[in-house]
Amino acid sequence: MEGQKCLGISKGDLDTPCLVIDEEVLEQNIRVMQAHVKNFGKQLRPHAKTHKCSQIAGRQMAAGCVGICVAKVSEAEVLVEKGFREILITSPLGADSKIQRFLDCVARAPELMGVVDSPAGACRLNEAGEGRSQPINVLVDLDPGMGRTGIPFQEALDLGIHIHRLPSLRLRGVQCYAGHVQHIPSFQEREKTSLDWMHQAADIFHKFRESGLPGEIFTGSGTGTFDIDCRIPELTDLQTGSYTLMDAEYLNIGSSLDPFRFVQFPPALTLLTTVISANHPDFVTVDAGLKALYHHGATPTVIQPPGSSLTYEWWGDEHGRIRTNQGGRKPMVGEVIELAVSHCDPTVNLFDSFHIIRDGILTDIWPIDMRGRCQ
Amino acid sequence: MEGQKCLGISKGDLDTPCLVIDEEVLEQNIRVMQAHVKNFGKQLRPHAKTHKCSQIAGRQMAAGCVGICVAKVSEAEVLVEKGFREILITSPLGADSKIQRFLDCVARAPELMGVVDSPAGACRLNEAGEGRSQPINVLVDLDPGMGRTGIPFQEALDLGIHIHRLPSLRLRGVQCYAGHVQHIPSFQEREKTSLDWMHQAADIFHKFRESGLPGEIFTGSGTGTFDIDCRIPELTDLQTGSYTLMDAEYLNIGSSLDPFRFVQFPPALTLLTTVISANHPDFVTVDAGLKALYHHGATPTVIQPPGSSLTYEWWGDEHGRIRTNQGGRKPMVGEVIELAVSHCDPTVNLFDSFHIIRDGILTDIWPIDMRGRCQ
Numbered sequence: 169m170e171g172q173k174c175l176g177i178s179k180g181d182l183d184t185p186c187l188v189i190d191e192e193v194l195e196q197n198i199r200v201m202q203a204h205v206k207n208f209g210k211q212l213r214p215h216a217k218t219h220k221c222s223q224i225a226g227r228q229m230a231a232g233c234v235g236i237c238v239a240k241v242s243e244a245e246v247l248v249e250k251g252f253r254e255i256l257i258t259s260p261l262g263a264d265s266k267i268q269r270f271l272d273c274v275a276r277a278p279e280l281m282g283v284v285d286s287p288a289g290a291c292r293l294n295e296a297g298e299g300r301s302q303p304i305n306v307l308v309d310l311d312p313g314m315g316r317t318g319i320p321f322q323e324a325l326d327l328g329i330h331i332h333r334l335p336s337l338r339l340r341g342v343q344c345y346a347g348h349v350q351h352i353p354s355f356q357e358r359e360k361t362s363l364d365w366m367h368q369a370a371d372i373f374h375k376f377r378e379s380g381l382p383g384e385i386f387t388g389s390g391t392g393t394f395d396i397d398c399r400i401p402e403l404t405d406l407q408t409g410s411y412t413l414m415d416a417e418y419l420n421i422g423s424s425l426d427p428f429r430f431v432q433f434p435p436a437l438t439l440l441t442t443v444i445s446a447n448h449p450d451f452v453t454v455d456a457g458l459k460a461l462y463h464h465g466a467t468p469t470v471i472q473p474p475g476s477s478l479t480y481e482w483w484g485d486e487h488g489r490i491r492t493n494q495g496g497r498k499p500m501v502g503e504v505i506e507l508a509v510s511h512c513d514p515t516v517n518l519f520d521s522f523h524i525i526r527d528g529i530l531t532d533i534w535p536i537d538m539r540g541r542c543q
Numbered sequence: 544m545e546g547q548k549c550l551g552i553s554k555g556d557l558d559t560p561c562l563v564i565d566e567e568v569l570e571q572n573i574r575v576m577q578a579h580v581k582n583f584g585k586q587l588r589p590h591a592k593t594h595k596c597s598q599i600a601g602r603q604m605a606a607g608c609v610g611i612c613v614a615k616v617s618e619a620e621v622l623v624e625k626g627f628r629e630i631l632i633t634s635p636l637g638a639d640s641k642i643q644r645f646l647d648c649v650a651r652a653p654e655l656m657g658v659v660d661s662p663a664g665a666c667r668l669n670e671a672g673e674g675r676s677q678p679i680n681v682l683v684d685l686d687p688g689m690g691r692t693g694i695p696f697q698e699a700l701d702l703g704i705h706i707h708r709l710p711s712l713r714l715r716g717v718q719c720y721a722g723h724v725q726h727i728p729s730f731q732e733r734e735k736t737s738l739d740w741m742h743q744a745a746d747i748f749h750k751f752r753e754s755g756l757p758g759e760i761f762t763g764s765g766t767g768t769f770d771i772d773c774r775i776p777e778l779t780d781l782q783t784g785s786y787t788l789m790d791a792e793y794l795n796i797g798s799s800l801d802p803f804r805f806v807q808f809p810p811a812l813t814l815l816t817t818v819i820s821a822n823h824p825d826f827v828t829v830d831a832g833l834k835a836l837y838h839h840g841a842t843p844t845v846i847q848p849p850g851s852s853l854t855y856e857w858w859g860d861e862h863g864r865i866r867t868n869q870g871g872r873k874p875m876v877g878e879v880i881e882l883a884v885s886h887c888d889p890t891v892n893l894f895d896s897f898h899i900i901r902d903g904i905l906t907d908i909w910p911i912d913m914r915g916r917c918q
Contacts, residue, residue: 181640183638183640183641183644183918184637184918185917186918217860239860240830259819259861259862260819260876261819262817262819262876262877263558263559263877263879265558266817269558285820285822286820286822288876292877311822315822315826315828316828316858316859316862317819317828317862318820318822320822442638443637444634444635444636444637445661445693446661447661447686447690447693447694447695448690453690453692455634455637455918456917458837458839459888459889460917462838463837463839464833464838484691485592485886485888485889486634486917489691501635501637501661501663502637502638502639504638511833513834514860517834517893518892518915518917520915540893542835543558543561
């Protein structure tokens with residue numbers, strides 16, 4: 169579907185494979201999360217790496233968010249270009265060329281923040297920032313036992329003291345994101361594990377303040393622990409991302425309300441796919457494979473036709489297989505199937521736009537303007 | 544890296560993650576495959592779904608290919624726009640909207656061919672094509688026991704006769720692509736399986752000719768069976784795709800020259816990634832995760848630094864882990880690692896451009912102009 173020329177057509181007439189967003193569900197999810205953090209006296213700093221769409225980030229800011237998180241500098245470049253200012257890049261930078269791109273963003277958006285997870289990384293950023301009129305905002309990235317990025321807890325205070333002495337940097341606080349905890353299926357186990365790590369991070373945050381270091385910000389958490397980590401008094405803001413769109417991976421874990429389903433945020437994002445071959449009694453072939461549904465996380469689940477016993481299986485780069493189970497009706501060639509997507513973040517990154525649906529009608533097309541921005 | 548402004552810089556100075564192509568290896572792979580099929584009296588109709596790049600397709604045509612294959616209509620639209628005419632879309636179409644897009648391509652490129660795998664599909668295409676001045680070129684898509692697309696062998700002749708009677712369609716021959724055979728690790732087993740299916744397809748092709756049906760084209764095969772299927776006398780052209788770029792998935796299967804390695808086509812495509820965190824003794828974190836290296840097929844393998852014992856592991860959407868094994872040197876923050884990619888087709892589909900390298904220097908940037916074209 170090109171441009172805006174198709175607005176007003178029915179969802180079922182969209183060319184496939186394509187991503188669609190139910191605008192009412194998206195608005196509800198944004199509203200529910202915002203009310204939740206407000207209820208706990210927290211702020212929201214949602215992660216845009218999930219949706220990669222500045223129009224959704226704009227709606228999140230309009231709902232009252234304190235800022236937007238991105239994973240990479242190239243994503244921040246898009247948001248800066250669109251006029252966003254309160255941006256946090258949640259990964260350390262690496263190469264000198266990346267530090268330069270980061271500083272080019274800071275020149276246009278001085279409020280932009282980065283994270284640092286080593287004394288050497290702090291020194292490199294400090295040197296690169298010499299001669300600037302304003303210091304660069306940074307957080308100490310804490311490692312909650314995952315080892316991916318972040319400094320181990322026991323070395324964090326020393327890093328904070330080190331950064332505080334560097335003239336080009338302005339220490340604002342800490343980040344602690346426990347990515348390995350978010351999808352633990354059992355809510356009780358997730359709760360125990362997350363609280364354990366986040367309490368340790370809170371201790372570091374206390375030590376920062378006791379040592380006279382700036383401790384304005386303690387940012388972290390994700391959709392899987394949104395109603396767990398808010399019980400940590402020291403946490404100032406949550407970095408939840410997937411709650412906007414949701415996916416089969418999150419929907420299939422337990423929550424505080426249901427031991428087997430994550431029910432607080434219904435899926436706003438789905439994928440439409442069309443049957444292209446139906447020469448066999450028990451299955452048909454659809455036009456969405458690895459390149460349209462990222463092969464990671466839970467298997468996509470059939471939402472439309474509703475109540476059906478149809479199941480999806482990946483079947484190569486270009487195709488999927490829809491099995492008819494329990495003697496159910498077999499879809500026909502040309503029929504459209506709607507799926508809750510597998511892992512939403514990398515699946516969104518496969519497409520250029522979201523098709524926005526309200527009451528079954530296409531009302532808008534939003535560019536996924538941070539798609540492919542992995543640098 | 545934006546636009547052409549960085550041409551002339553060293554490969555190691557490219558911002559990461561990014562895809563690079565060694566132009567000499569690419570040219571060699573194109574040349575070797577072309578010479579191979581010529582040696583067997585065949586033609587080459589390479590699949591562009593691997594590289595999704597019209598500049599590579601142009602080089603393939605310049606080398607003597609008879610046409611270019613694509614998987615989807617939206618890919619064909621790009622090639623038609625670029626002036627390509629001999630295009631084969633290797634998947635059946637499905638929805639009416641897709642048939643219309645297909646016919647819009649045919650209007651500009653009457654040589655374009657589609658495939659049909661059911662009598663109903665043939666009738667729909669025939670009706671949609673009524674009133675056109677020229678008939679639509681089609682092949683019968685044969686199912687080599689995989690069931691994904693294609694008509695079972697025993698029904699194929701009847702479908703051919705059916706199509707031959709339809710006034711808007713012009714039957715050209717058959718397609719038989721055994722996707723499930725291409726990555727069988729043992730060369731001998733792959734050889735036996737592929738020859739079995741392709742001989743059966745050849746029998747159908749004979750029956751077409753014996754029945755007075757047009758039998759100009761018998762197209763099929765892939766990189767994994769490039770030196771197997773060419774022994775089928777009836778096969779007119781090969782649809783190999785991955786041989787251009789190659790990936791860890793293909794490199795790790797046996798070949799006619801080595802029981803454990805596919806040695807005929809070295810990897811022209813690699814991915815550069817940078818160390819961003821190094822707080823642990825046995826591993827470092829790099830900036831390429833699920834969104835830069837598609838999590839499918841074989842694990843990416845470290846090519847640079849050469850001879851190292853480093854191994855790559857996926858570590859979430861944005862990051863990877865490089866393990867130092869056997870006490871090898873640990874890479875430093877900012878250091879660039881070069882990897883043979885996992886499954887090349889979906890990995891290429893994550894990026895907007897290839898960085899073309901000759902003698903270690905960036906000589907060009909080629910848009911991956913069919914990226915995201917999964918419709």
